[in-house]
Amino acid sequence: MKKVFWKISVWGFLLVVCFYCLLPFAWMFSTSLKTETEAFRIPPTWIPLQPTIDSYIGIWVRKNFGVYFFNSTAISLATALLSTFVGGMAGYGFSRFVFKGRRFLIGFFLATQMLPGVLLVGPYFKVLTKIGLYDTRTGLIIAFLTICLPFSTWMMKGFIDKVPVELDQSAMIDGCSRIGVFFKILAPVIAPGMVATILFAFLLAWGDLLWALCLTTSESMITVTLGIARTVGEFRIIWPMLMAGSLVGGMPAIILYIFLQRLLVQGLTAGAVKE
Template identity: 50%
Template sequence: MNRGASYWTLTYAALFAMAAYNLTPFFWMITTSLKTDMEVTSFPPTLLPAELTTGAYARIWSQEGFPLYFLNSIKVSGATALLSGAIGILAAYGFSRFAFKGRTVLMAAFLASQMLPGVLLVGPYFKMLSALALYDTHLGLILAQTTITLPFTIWMLKGYMDTIPVEIDQAAMIDGATRWQCLIHCVLPNILPGLVATMIFSFLLAWGDLLWALCLITDSAKQTMTLGITNLVGQFRVLWSDVMAATVIGCAIPAFFYLLLQRYLVQGSAGSAVKS
């Protein structure tokens, strides 16, 4: 075997091992959700279900509250993505197109805020939302998660806007366009991949959040899917097939959006890396 063939053989072997390492938990999750309760707890464990059943999915959807958890997650995650994107566009345009005192310091502060563990911010957010009568509300949870995703959104959109020549704005303003019209008609169409990428990031982060929802939501009717899944873990017994079925359903929405919009995600990530 020549050197070139050996190189490609090792490359594909490494890629296969990496794919297997990343996909095995998802494979185990799906197969477990299709097993009976007795088979899930049997020893030695089975790789594939001996008796294929969708009973766990039927029990999950028939449970009181689970469809509501699903809708709550869509509401909170979608609103977080929209709010983060809307504010991020305006802030990124200001940082990209205007030179003002303290701009570098503010951008550095945004970057530094991403280094703080989220658990350190739960206490201050709890006090602020309680003082504003927003504790245990979806609005309070949306605002809290938006502040977590916003710094990344601003950084990414600014890097993408920096690749668009300022002369485009200047030419539009010579023709009588306002700053707002320049943003909407000249800049926004060119940063659409970056905007979609940041909104996907915000949506996925809010969808998979457990810490903030656990600390800022107590009403069972307002809980998100992540909290609903934790409720399936009982004190003395865990129905693993039901837990895995709920997890599969919870993974379906972000996986669908990612596959649908992955072209924009790749373009947005590459575009923002051109210039920061």
């Protein structure tokens, strides 16, 4: 009896959590299928009286969502891959080499994560303007790298620490260089950790609004999050289009997680059990 009660309690708790998490998405989807008039109806309706996909058509026709998606995808992918690669190399150096100032540098990398991004936007605006990279994808990638790189370095260092040094030594005895050891020996072993790092960096860059808002001006450089934010006007909010844009903008993250969740969980739990 106790066991049955425990199972019912656990499943009941899980159902409540799922309902709590999925309810906002259900409301967003319902609102995205409504007309603008019905979206303001009181009392509100969960099931649209006259379902329409005009809001989904509108974000692609009246808004340049194709351009926004391309910008966000290119910037987020470049940021994720570069930060993971550079962070992996830096993490390998911190993990395998002992040098003067190592502890200070590791601590400094951690300390940079404590700085709020709003403090860095002003200096970056001036720097990118001076070097001609303001309002460019390259400028945004460089800006996002400064946010993601310390995190990626710490993540990769933790994963590399769990790999025995003897693997490196065996490979180098067989004539492999340090770079070869990283790519041929370590990379396959820490692949789940690399996937987790790439995914976190991608989502961080994809969901950013502040840097995209301050470091871009032209329509051709707008990202998905900024495009969604601009559906909110000073005197009018088109709720169906806002909800449709939010759902479409969140799909890449959801799809990535669905396909990579196994590797993500492996990466996050790597080293959780001490051998």
